[in-house]
Each structure stands twice: as structure tokens, then as C-alpha cells.
Amino acid sequence: METEILKCNLCGEDIPAEYDGKWTLGHNPDPLITSPDDRCCGTCNDLYVTKARIWGSTGEMHLEQIRKAIQIIRGE
Numbered sequence: 199m200e201t202e203i204l205k206c207n208l209c210g211e212d213i214p215a216e217y218d219g220k221w222t223l224g225h226n227p228d229p230l231i232t233s234p235d236d237r238c239c240g241t242c243n244d245l246y247v248t249k250a251r252i253w254g255s256t257g258e259m260h261l262e263q264i265r266k267a268i269q270i271i272r273g274e
Contacts, residue, residue: 203222204222204223204224204237206224206237206238206239206242207227207231207233207236207237207238208227208230208231208238208239208242208246208247208268208271208272209238209239209241209242209271209272210272211239211241212239213237213238213239213240214239214240216240223237224237224238224239224240224243225237225238225239225240225242225243225247226238226247227242227243227247228247229247229250229251229254230246230247230250230264230265230268246264246267246268249264250264
């Protein structure tokens, strides 16, 4: 049975399998995208999502600013 390759909802790239190829669902992109079906790759999780969670909790940066930065990365 072949596993469907998911696309990152932040950068649009394929989400590679992690943890010895056993995990193929990527990461939760909340708070940048809050739809329960959206996923992100490990790179976007490390570069954007984790920081957005920290910045959001400390008030250092507004989530709307981060979302706009993601749109620029996507070329929107």
C-alpha cells in the first residue's frame, strides 16, 4: 500500500517522511494556519511555526505579520 505524499500548506513542497520513514503526516501549522486538515513540513515547522508560537505567546510579534511573511514566501 503506497502512502500519499502530502504537500506543505506553507511552502507547497512535499512533506518528507520523518522518524525512520514511519511518520508521513508532517506537523501542525497552527497558529499560522488553523484549519485542522492543514499540515506543514519540518523545515517550515522549524523556521516559522515554532517561532510563531513563541512570539505569539510573548507578544514580540503579531501573528498577522507572520502570516503576511508566509504569503510573501509563497509568492502570493
